[in-house]
Amino acid sequence: xxxxxxxxxxxxxxxxxxxxxxxxxxxxxxxxxxxxxxxxxxxxxxxxxxxxxxxxxxxxxxxxxxxxxxxxxxxxxxxxxxxxxxxxxxxxxxxxxxxxxxxxxxxxxxxxxxxxxxxxxxxxxxxxxxxxxxxxxxxxxxxxxxxxxxxxxxxxxxxxxxxxxxxxxxxxxxxxxxxxxxxxxxxxxxxxxxxxxxxxxxxxxxxxxxxxxxxxxxxxxxxxxxxxxxxxxxxxxxxxxxxxxxxxxxxxxxxxxxxxxxxxxxxxxxxxxxxxxxxxxxxxxxxxxxxxxxxxxxxxxxxxxxxxxxxxxxxxxxxxxxxxxxxxxxxxxxxxxxxxxxxxxxxxxxxxxxxxxxxxxxxxxxxxxxxxxxxxxxxxxxxxxxxxxxxxxxxxxxxxxxxxxxxxxxxxxxxxxxxxxxxxxxxxxxxxxxxxxxxxxxxxxxxxxxxxxxxxxxxxxxxxxxxxxxxxxxxxxxxxxxxxxxxxxxxxxxxxxxxxxxxxxxxxxxxxxxxxxxxxxxxxxxxxxxxxxxxxxxxxxxxxxxxxxxxxxxxxxxxxxxxxxxx
Numbered sequence: 001x002x003x004x005x006x007x008x009x010x011x012x013x014x015x016x017x018x019x020x021x022x023x024x025x026x027x028x029x030x031x032x033x034x035x036x037x038x039x040x041x042x043x044x045x046x047x048x049x050x051x052x053x054x055x056x057x058x059x060x061x062x063x064x065x066x067x068x069x070x071x072x073x074x075x076x077x078x079x080x081x082x083x084x085x086x087x088x089x090x091x092x093x094x095x096x097x098x099x100x101x102x103x104x105x106x107x108x109x110x111x112x113x114x115x116x117x118x119x120x121x122x123x124x125x126x127x128x129x130x131x132x133x134x135x136x137x138x139x140x141x142x143x144x145x146x147x148x149x150x151x152x153x154x155x156x157x158x159x160x161x162x163x164x165x166x167x168x169x170x171x172x173x174x175x176x177x178x179x180x181x182x183x184x185x186x187x188x189x190x191x192x193x194x195x196x197x198x199x200x201x202x203x204x205x206x207x208x209x210x211x212x213x214x215x216x217x218x219x220x221x222x223x224x225x226x227x228x229x230x231x232x233x234x235x236x237x238x239x240x241x242x243x244x245x246x247x248x249x250x251x252x253x254x255x256x257x258x259x260x261x262x263x264x265x266x267x268x269x270x271x272x273x274x275x276x277x278x279x280x281x282x283x284x285x286x287x288x289x290x291x292x293x294x295x296x297x298x299x300x301x302x303x304x305x306x307x308x309x310x311x312x313x314x315x316x317x318x319x320x321x322x323x324x325x326x327x328x329x330x331x332x333x334x335x336x337x338x339x340x341x342x343x344x345x346x347x348x349x350x351x352x353x354x355x356x357x358x359x360x361x362x363x364x365x366x367x368x369x370x371x372x373x374x375x376x377x378x379x380x381x382x383x384x385x386x387x388x389x390x391x392x393x394x395x396x397x398x399x400x401x402x403x404x405x406x407x408x409x410x411x412x413x414x415x416x417x418x419x420x421x422x423x424x425x426x427x428x429x430x431x432x433x434x435x436x437x438x439x440x441x442x443x444x445x446x447x448x449x450x451x452x453x454x455x456x457x458x459x460x461x462x463x464x465x466x467x468x469x470x471x472x473x474x475x476x477x478x479x480x481x482x483x484x485x486x487x488x489x490x491x492x493x494x495x496x497x498x499x500x501x502x503x504x505x506x507x508x509x510x511x512x513x514x515x516x517x518x519x520x521x522x523x524x525x526x527x528x529x530x531x532x533x534x535x536x537x538x539x540x541x542x543x544x545x546x547x548x549x550x551x552x553x554x555x556x557x558x559x560x561x562x563x564x565x566x567x
Contacts, residue, residue, distance in 0.1 A: 040143045041113065041157050048083055048160040049074065060091030061105070068102040070125075074162075080110030081163040082122065084130075084149055086171050094171075100126050104172045110163040113143045113154075122149070128174050128243045128330045150174070150328075175329045178247055179240035185251075192252045195285040199232040236309040238289060240331075247332030248290040248299075250314070250321070252340060257284060260340040264347055270534040271437040275347050283346045286310035293333050296323035305564075313564055315343065344439040345562035349494040350516065351441075352559040353434055355402035356380040357423050360431045369433070371419035375404040378552060383448070384482060389507040394496065397514045399482040401448060401554040406547050415545040419460075422538065422558060435535030438528040440563050443467075443540075444488060446517035446556035447474045449481035453544050453553060457520045460539040467524030480518035482556050490565040491515040516559040523563060 044051055049071045052062050065071055074081055084105040094101040103125035111122060118139060121129035130149045138146030147154040152168035176184065185193045230240070239245060252260075261277055268275055287308045294306065299321050305313035320339040327334040358370055359380045366377075384399035406416070422434035443459065451474040458468040478484040485491050492498060493514050502510040529536045540558060 041159060043159045045161060047162050048081060048165055051158060051160050051165060052083070052085060055087075057087040057089070058085055060088050060093065061085050064093065064098075064102055065106075068099055070102060070106055074106075077108070079108060079162075082107040082109055082111050083163065083165045084152070084172055085165055085167050086152075086169070087155075087167060090168075090170050092171055100174075101171070104128070104130070104174045112159070112164060113147065113157050113166075116147060123243070124172075124174075126174065128177075130172060130174070131328070175327075177241060177243065177330050178245065178249060178332050178334075181249075181327075181329055181334065182240070188253050188255070189251065191254045191257050191281075192284070192288075195281055199230060199285065233289070233309070238291065238309050243331050245331040246291070246293045247329075248292060248294045249332060249334045250288045251334050251336045252284060252288070253336070256337055256340050257281070260284075260342050264342045267437075267533060268347060270532070271348075272435060272535060273348065273437070280342055280346060283312060283342070284340070287312040287314050294335075296326065299323055299335060313343075318343070344437070345564060348437065348439075348562045350559055350561040351434070351436065352516065352557060353422060353424050354400065354557050355420070355555040356400040357425050357431050358402050360425055360429055361423070365423075365431060369421040369423050369431075372404065372417070374407060374410045374414050374416040375418060375553070376407050378403040378405040383554075387509075389498075389501045389510040389513045390505040394493075394501070394513065397483070399446075399556060401556050404553050404555075406551045410547070412547040415543070415547065416553070417544075418540075418542045418555075420540045420542065420558075422540065433537055436526050436538045436560065437535045438526050438533060440523060440525050441560040442488075442516075442519065442563055442565075443469075443521040443524055444485055444491075444516040444518055444559045444561070445480065445520050446482050446485070446559075447480045448554040448556065449474075449478055450476055451553060452476075452548050452550055454546060454548065455542055455544045458541040458543070459521070459524050459526075460541060461527060461529050461536055465541075466527060467521050469520045472518075472520065482512075483515045483517060484512050485515045485517040485519070486511065488516055488519055490561065491517075516561055517557060 046054070049065075052058050052065070055062075106125045107122050108125070109122060116132050116134065118132065118134040120132040122132060123129055133148045135146050143154060143157060145153050145155070147166075149166065149168060149172060151173050152170045154166050155169055156165075156167035158165040158167070182193060182196050233240060238247070240247075261280060264275065264280055287310070289309050290306060291309055298306070298316075300316055300323055302316045305315045307313060318341055319337065322336045322338050325336065358366060358377070361369060370377075380400060380402055382398055382400045386396035386398040388394045388396050404416075404418070410416075422436070423431045424434040425431055443457065445457070453474045454471050455474060456469050456471055458465050460466065472480075474480050479487050496513065498510040498513065501507065501513075526536065526538065542555075544553070
């Protein structure tokens, strides 16, 4: 025990903190640190059972405990306990779940008021925790009326020879678990409920299901009990059935989800983009669950986004949550979301296209979209033939480059400039400007290795520079070579897992498939230049001050990835 005490002290001095405290018997504590006045603690030299029997105003609880075998079980265990008792004027005989209700008032742990802290949880015989809360006066030692177990205020504290009795002003109401809460959601929340249930399933629990008869085929009919199993959540260490879980769930009604999707599609239409509802709903599911029980303040005023169990960011500044009507569960807390705006990086995975679409342009388009200084168009060449790391699963991807040569009259010191307006290739083979939605992005590009050109890239909107890179050398490193970009996180197409592809297909080049390229600008902001949230024309100004004895430049692709990257 001394070793355990020393270990606890080490943890405290190391500055470690915990989301919640699950109470243990008094003997596990070195000392009490919540003061309590003597006037609020009554000490008797008799057992808890005897004390309850001696009180004429506790007959209801005494009879309930006796009928449900509580006193017999305590005798058999022969250990300390904590009882939560209501006097007869507050007692209500349960008509359903009698055993469950009874056992919600008894704990195997003997915990003094001096060792109770705001936010603690006490495990009761019914297998669930009751939450301990102390207001400011309670934390100063004024326990009566200032200490609560779940919904009940403490009115008396009695230390007996085998534990503690807390007299409370109403019977313990044990909230449902997170899993039960989701199962009981009404039709207004059917979309969210289906998202959760579709990620896992239920298994028939025969051991806890009661046989109630035989059907016409001779099969046993059960009053069925089901166990919810869901590796989707459990792989994140998040068991909704577990009473040791301390969770926060954001709850989205059908109206909130449908309005968010409608707003998303309106924004996407302005941008000329599309996004599947299933992908947006997947984000809603994955952003809804947290391993910490957040306060109202944390959910409304957190300076940093809150990160869900699936590493999705919830920006408290952008979303609207009903923090005034939170619902406390046995293993967490639920906040209803009043309004949801799907983030920019959820609607857009990445924007990427090719320089070689030059060959699809008319002469007028070439002049408009590829404004050159000291550059001569040479050719568009496929330097790496179209390939796929997993045939039949991922499409062929070609490394084709746009090549410019140095004009003969230009010296090395003259350098060159390309003002490039991003373009996309339409289904009929024509091209049109690739308009960029307002928002924050990372800019990457792919060129060709060993060009040994020192370049900068500036991003212009309506002729105004909104971002500019440092000087970057397209040299021997493979960081800018076609689609390598090996130094960047989150660099592959949506849904692509290079490790899995390599394991399945045995392709050693799996990491180099259709990546973002090499980092040019780690963060740039495209402004709402039109004032209505619509996408805007941008220009990438690529500048090189010195040809460095090289006679050509090869450009592969550009890529804008919205930030943050986690969805």
